[in-house]
Amino acid sequence: MTVLNLKEMTDLAAAEETTGQPKYEQLRDYVVSQIESGALKSGAALPSENRLAENLQIARSTVRQALSALERDGLVLRVHGKGTFVHDEAKQRLRKSQDLFALIVPETETAFYPSLQRSFERAAAELHNQVVVCNSNDDIDKQASAILQLIDLRVSGVAIIPATNPVTPAFHVRQLQKNNIPVVCCSRPVHGSPTPLLAIPFEDVGLRAGEKIREAGHRHVAFFGSAHSIASDMYVRGFRKAMGGGARVEIFVGSGQPTNYAALEKECSQAINAMFSKAETPTAIFCGFDSLAETIYMLLVQRGIRVPQDVSLVGFGGTYRGGGLANHLSSVTIDEIGMGHQAIELLSKMRNGQMPIDSSEVRQLPLSFNDGSTLASTSAKA
The missing domain is CATH 1.10.10.10 (Winged helix-like DNA-binding domain superfamily/Winged helix DNA-binding domain)
Structure with missing residues (x-):
């Protein structure tokens, strides 16, 4: 026996x-x-x-x-x-279930997440693996439920963009690792759980946006973020650093779930009313995500405020711009396609024993800038 x-x-x-x-x-x-x-x-x-x-x-x-x-x-x-x-x-x-990789994201409809999903699926297909995508809606309870289901499926590995509101607890990741399921954190880490990390340098994003806006001559600016988080704090830190001590920086951050779009739009509308009812108004706005920048764009246009003639707008998103307004936004961009491919690479290495499941390797993803048409020099104002 x-x-x-x-x-x-x-x-x-x-x-x-x-x-x-x-x-x-x-x-x-x-x-x-x-x-x-x-x-x-x-x-x-x-x-x-x-x-x-x-x-x-x-x-x-x-x-x-x-x-x-x-x-x-x-x-x-x-x-x-x-x-x-x-x-x-x-x-x-059991090996049949090991042909399945999972991707957990906070949303699937906007920003760079659809592009990340496509690149993750393509990289998995090259290894003859299937993919399951779970939308946490940035809710830790939904995320926990998804994790339990993935454990039950005995998936081969999980790439996760951790929920932020509230912050993802370490035991979410530990439960996967205890079941010998490799985990890669994307964008941000889960503190207390060692995993490989494909990191977005949030402070550098704010720094790059601020540099572009300052170079265009703007000195009275605003930042819009969808929710309070470490990322929004780092955006603001980099943005202020780039703008310098002589600039005036106004800050708005949403108070609820970043995926509660109706509530966020209402709060943004109120913030714009307050900012643009003063004698001196911002001449440039930096938004923490392209989807939020698109919302701000529409709110400005509804009030007869022209972009970029009256106020410039800079967002943040993926290198794949797609169609519509996203293609015209001036944005700091991150290589989300590379993120998907590298996530599969790291998961495969852990699954095959080429690196430990509790590896703390950190890879910083490179930034670039999409010029678009929503950032203008103050000297070019009509």
Whole structure:
């Protein structure tokens, strides 16, 4: 009879209290991890229900539930009067789920996320892997639910742009890693969970935007951000640094969820009314995301404020500009296509054992600038 690691099995006994995951699911996942690692080989016998229940200090019905789940998945055979055995094709069946990479993003409709998704899918296809995309809507509860489903699917790896409002807790990532699922953080890290990071240099984004605006002669400017976050703080820091001490910088940051577009537009509308009702008004605005810049553009036009003749507008987004207004926006840009390809590269290396699952490698993504037509020199004003 195969003897499973008693220490690891005992640790499962108290795990439900800290993770919220039912004990039968944790026992099922533990057996799966032993099959994947080769500790449990084809045909190996599992300990009896009584032995498992005694070691884990759980009811036999809970053990029976875990074994039934394994049997439904085709990973074990239960032979009446003899016991439970690892199926001869268990490892091959598990490999089918390992053909799946996952991408978790805070939205799927605007900014550079659709382009990131396409590049992630293309890079995965080159390795003959499929992709599942999860939209967290920048909500940590939705993100947590997606993570549990991905663990259940036994995906091969997860690239995640962590939710920010509130900040993603470290245990979201740790749960994936505990199940031997590699994780790559994109844009920003999850503090307390070592993972490779494809980082957006947020302060440099603000710095680049400020430099372009200052070079165009603007000295009274504004920043619009969709929500309070580390990113918005860093944008402002870089923006102020580039503008210098002699500039006047007005700041607006939304108070709610960045994906609550109706509420954000209402707040932005009120902020624009306040800014442009004064005798001296900003001559340039920097927005933390292209989708927000598009909203600001429309709000300005509705008030008869011309862009860029009356006020210049600079956004931030991906190198792929697409059609419509995004193509005309003057924007700091990030290589989101490279982000997708590098995420797959890092996940593949961790899956294949070429780098540790808890690697702390950081790669800074390069910035560029799309000139567009919404940034004008103050000397060119009509």
